[in-house]
Amino acid sequence: xxxxxxxxxxxxxxxxxxxxxxxxxxxxxxxxxxxxxxxxxxxxxxxxxxxxxxxxxxxxxxxxxxxxxxxxxxxxxxxxxxxxxxxxxxxxxxxxxxxxxxxxxxxxxxxxxxxxxxxxxxxxxxxxxxxxxxxxxxxxxxxxxxxxxxxxxxxxxxxxxxxxxxxxxxxxxxxxxxxxxxxxxxxxxxxxxxxxxxxxxxxxxxxxxxxxxxxxxxxxxxxxxxxxxxxxxxx
Amino acid sequence: xxxxxxxxxxxxxxxxxxxxxxxxxxxxxxxxxxxxxxxxxxxxxxxxxxxxxxxxxxxxxxxxxxxxxxxxxxxxxxxxxxxxxxxxxxxxxxxxxxxxxxxxxxxxxxxxxxxxxxxxxxxxxxxxxxxxxxxxxxxxxxxxxxxxxxxxxxxxxxxxxxxxxxxxxxxxxxxxxxxxxxxxxxxxxxxxxxxxxxxxxxxxxxxxxxxxxxxxxxxxxxxxxxxxxxxx
Numbered sequence: 465x466x467x468x469x470x471x472x473x474x475x476x477x478x479x480x481x482x483x484x485x486x487x488x489x490x491x492x493x494x495x496x497x498x499x500x501x502x503x504x505x506x507x508x509x510x511x512x513x514x515x516x517x518x519x520x521x522x523x524x525x526x527x528x529x530x531x532x533x534x535x536x537x538x539x540x541x542x543x544x545x546x547x548x549x550x551x552x553x554x555x556x557x558x559x560x561x562x563x564x565x566x567x568x569x570x571x572x573x574x575x576x577x578x579x580x581x582x583x584x585x586x587x588x589x590x591x592x593x594x595x596x597x598x599x600x601x602x603x604x605x606x607x608x609x610x611x612x613x614x615x616x617x618x619x620x621x622x623x624x625x626x627x628x629x630x631x632x633x634x635x636x637x638x639x640x641x642x643x644x645x646x647x648x649x650x651x652x653x654x655x656x657x658x659x660x661x662x663x664x665x666x667x668x669x670x671x672x673x674x675x676x677x678x679x680x681x682x683x684x685x686x687x688x689x690x691x692x693x694x695x696x697x698x699x
Numbered sequence: 700x701x702x703x704x705x706x707x708x709x710x711x712x713x714x715x716x717x718x719x720x721x722x723x724x725x726x727x728x729x730x731x732x733x734x735x736x737x738x739x740x741x742x743x744x745x746x747x748x749x750x751x752x753x754x755x756x757x758x759x760x761x762x763x764x765x766x767x768x769x770x771x772x773x774x775x776x777x778x779x780x781x782x783x784x785x786x787x788x789x790x791x792x793x794x795x796x797x798x799x800x801x802x803x804x805x806x807x808x809x810x811x812x813x814x815x816x817x818x819x820x821x822x823x824x825x826x827x828x829x830x831x832x833x834x835x836x837x838x839x840x841x842x843x844x845x846x847x848x849x850x851x852x853x854x855x856x857x858x859x860x861x862x863x864x865x866x867x868x869x870x871x872x873x874x875x876x877x878x879x880x881x882x883x884x885x886x887x888x889x890x891x892x893x894x895x896x897x898x899x900x901x902x903x904x905x906x907x908x909x910x911x912x913x914x915x916x917x918x919x920x921x922x923x924x925x926x927x928x929x930x931x
């Protein structure tokens with residue numbers, strides 16, 4: 465099998481240059497999703513039943529039950545025309561079709577991550593003893609203080625490994641951003657491969673690139689877990 | 700923007716449904732081959748052979764970091780070239796299903812080997828020793844005593860892996876395999892992008908039914924097989 469080594473090396477640098485895009489596609493949705501995910505987790509943990517609870521449960525089920533490709537196709541085919549409609553209705557002078565597609569990618573991945581992260585936080589918060597909140601309120605903290613200083617740090621200890629998994633899966637998921645013409649690592653490789661049909665070399669580059677990124681992320685999470693471990697309840 | 704057409708949503712189901720078998724073919728084929736490969740990996744990980752153990756762990760680590768689509772493309776473009784060079788056989792015109800199942804088998808084997816290994820290790824060693832001491836052969840002890848208990852432990856995680864396999868399987872359309880999503884894309888482009896939302900909504904409903912149904916099946920199976928569960 466002939467491997468074009470020159471191409472292999474050249475494309476690797478191109479792929480490396482696209483790493484920031486992949487990281488942006490990972491970090492921004494994670495940050496955007498966190499507050500919403502926490503809110504959904506709290507709503508679903510609440511004992512009372514209500515319309516809001518049914519609504520968020522349906523949303524989480526929908527996201528978890530459908531492939532992310534389908535979510536991408538749905539948002540990317542629907543949202544631009546919808547925004548265009550809004551822009552026309554409010555007679556704004558902007559052309560939504562000129563938006564950078566990465567904008568839509570952020571939206572899809574945020575929608576996806578809100579649901580998955582809320583499940584992680586829900587199970588982590590649910591694993592805490594009820595007495596923790598009661599004790600915090602007894603010593604005079606209000607609900608927000610209790611969550612911020614007592615419950616969330618402990619929940620994070622439980623949630624960390626799952627958040628690591630989630631992040632790694634999101635990094636892998638961003639490889640689908642090429643469907644929205646975002647130029648992330650996979651897209652760059654795909655484009656440069658198509659000139660000379662050097663698909664194998666290009667995809668091997670991407671393959672190595674993802675392994676490096678995911679390894680770094682997992683090492684970082686390992687340190688984060690060790691750091692946050694001091695909040696672990698000693699028994 | 701044109702109003703949502705409920706009629707089209709209804710019409711599109713009969714067109715999509717015949718392609719359900721293509722989607723299920725990927726899932727069933729991958730579960731079969733992936734479980735065999737996963738069992739081999741789990742055996743290597745739980746065993747005492749140092750090199751095999753390292754190889755199995757390394758493989759699992761690499762696959763954990765690989766996006767499904769990248770592996771799918773590597774197999775789809777790389778395997779025919781590789782076979783042509785090394786075995787001098789032309790597999791370029793093999794069915795796309797062949798490449799899809801190979802890619803997803805490679806992907807599925809890694810998480811499933813972890814599920815199997817942890818289930819195997821969850822079963823108390825004393826069970827096996829007790830079985831051997833009353834005169835069962837090692838194989839009999841494994842198949843009659845350890846395996847039925849390990850299956851119960853493994854079922855929830857196995858179910859989760861199958862559900863995510865089914866969702867990842869939808870990527871097969873990117874290499875031109877016509878499954879549910881592939882057919883959906885064809886319908887959308889045949890209508891020049893019109894009726895996109897109806898088509899995608901129909902696909903979403905089908906996938907929801909499949910994933911929720913699978914979860915129910917695995918819950919039922921878990922209860923059904925719990926009779927083999929070790930007491931305390």
